[in-house]
Amino acid sequence: MAKSNKQASKDNRPKKKQVEKSGKSEDNKINPQVTVAIIGGIVTVVIALFSFPPFVRLFEPTETPTASIISTQVIPMESSATSADIPTPTSTSLPPLIVDKVSKEMVLIPAGDFIMGSDTGDPNESPSHVVHLDTFYIDRTEVTNTEYRACVQEKMCQPPLSLSSRTRQKYYGDKRFDNYPVVNVDWGMAKAYCEWRGARLPTEAEWEKAARGENGFTYPWGDAFSCSKGNFDDEQKIDDYFVPGGPDCDGFPDTAPVGSYPAGASPYGVLDMSGNVWEWVNSMANPYPYNENDGRESPGSSSMRSIKGGAFTANDYYSRSSNRRQDSPVASNDNTGIRCARSVEP
Numbered sequence: 411m412a413k414s415n416k417q418a419s420k421d422n423r424p425k426k427k428q429v430e431k432s433g434k435s436e437d438n439k440i441n442p443q444v445t446v447a448i449i450g451g452i453v454t455v456v457i458a459l460f461s462f463p464p465f466v467r468l469f470e471p472t473e474t475p476t477a478s479i480i481s482t483q484v485i486p487m488e489s490s491a492t493s494a495d496i497p498t499p500t501s502t503s504l505p506p507l508i509v510d511k512v513s514k515e516m517v518l519i520p521a522g523d524f525i526m527g528s529d530t531g532d533p534n535e536s537p538s539h540v541v542h543l544d545t546f547y548i549d550r551t552e553v554t555n556t557e558y559r560a561c562v563q564e565k566m567c568q569p570p571l572s573l574s575s576r577t578r579q580k581y582y583g584d585k586r587f588d589n590y591p592v593v594n595v596d597w598g599m600a601k602a603y604c605e606w607r608g609a610r611l612p613t614e615a616e617w618e619k620a621a622r623g624e625n626g627f628t629y630p631w632g633d634a635f636s637c638s639k640g641n642f643d644d645e646q647k648i649d650d651y652f653v654p655g656g657p658d659c660d661g662f663p664d665t666a667p668v669g670s671y672p673a674g675a676s677p678y679g680v681l682d683m684s685g686n687v688w689e690w691v692n693s694m695a696n697p698y699p700y701n702e703n704d705g706r707e708s709p710g711s712s713s714m715r716s717i718k719g720g721a722f723t724a725n726d727y728y729s730r731s732s733n734r735r736q737d738s739p740v741a742s743n744d745n746t747g748i749r750c751a752r753s754v755e756p
Contacts, residue, residue: 504754506679508547510607512557516547516752517620517680524619525626527698528732535732538626539699541615545754548612548620551668551681552689553748555582558592558603566606570594571742576648576723577664589667591687591747597715597739600690604750612751613707614693614716614734615700621684621719622731623677630676630683635726639674640685641666643723653726660685665722665745684729687747688717695736714738721745 506518521544528535559582561567572594575581582592595603597611604610612620621630629635637644637655644656645663653659660666669681676683694713696706705711714736720729723745728735737746 504545507550510609510752512560512607514553514557514607514750515550516609516750517550517678519543519546519548519616519620519678521545522624524622524624526615526618526700526732528730531730531732532734534695534697534734537698538732541619541700543615543619546612546616547752547754548616548680549749549751550679551749552591552687553603553750554589554668555592556588558595558748559583561603561606564606567603568599570599571596572744574744575664576744587665590665591668591682593665593687593744593747594742595690595746595748596742597690597737599742600748601692601709603748607750609750609752611690611692612749613702614691614718615702616751617683617689617691617718617749618731620678620680621676625677626732627677628730628732629674630680630731631674635729636674637726638671640671640682640720640729641722642685642720642729643725648723651725662722683719684731685720685724686722687719687745688721688724688735688743689719689747689749691716691718695734712739717746 504518508516508518510516521542523540523542525538526541527538529538558567558570562569570582570592573580573582575587575590575593578584578587581587581590582594601611622628627633629639631639635654637653637659641660641662642653642656643649644652644659646652646657647663660671662670666686668686671685672681674684675681692707692709693700693716694706694708694711695716696704696713700706715738717735717737718733719731720733727733737743
């Protein structure tokens, strides 16, 4: 029996081999098992090809590279901007005017030496000396009520400590005076406002250079006083005094809209640096010569701070660019306001 089974197996081998070789049955029909095997093999090959990185890259989409474009447009600066966001200072790379988040124009003051102080003014202005400063920006005009109110609305500044001005019962918050300088702010409030803008208070040296230029002018426009080039004590509504050329030379017994006296611009085009309102600077009122590294720029001290520029209450002597007034950092007055600066780091 075993022998017959073995013989039967031998008889079947040639037939089986013929089927595997041809892939067809005896009646020329495709064997389903072979079909499945062929399809499986094709799928395996396709999967293997698409797993091979060089083959896959042939079907990846390609992008046409675009050229980098460097814009020369002055872009408004946000409050988060730092000195690193400003181009490296060169003779051509820095715009002469920039605009920040409250649309405040800031003027470029180039690096270099200038004459600070005076030997013919008050004792605290002496000695006259040369100071070198790096490039910086400073506000073209004093900070207005509208600009300050934006900080108050964001709850980063407190309202002025008085809402009136010298001759006006309502001043801050009155739309008629939106473009007038904010007053009744102390040094800490001024500092907080500038920092909210991503700026800072100017040092006394920066303020004075921006006002009088490199040649040490007495006033921003030159050495001769002119009552029509700023807002000074030229009227007799508040007191009996009036500056040379008065009375009623500048047209305002109280504060004036910022930028009202373009003829009084400094050599760099900065406005309102003589008259209108005194302006807080960062510096303590330490003796000269000026040295930024002697502690006078420390933000944490309660020492007296300098104020600069004169006001609508000041005469021609106090309106000189070298003149130095001082006040407690917690004091606020209706003739003292704000101007901000911004550093430019290499």
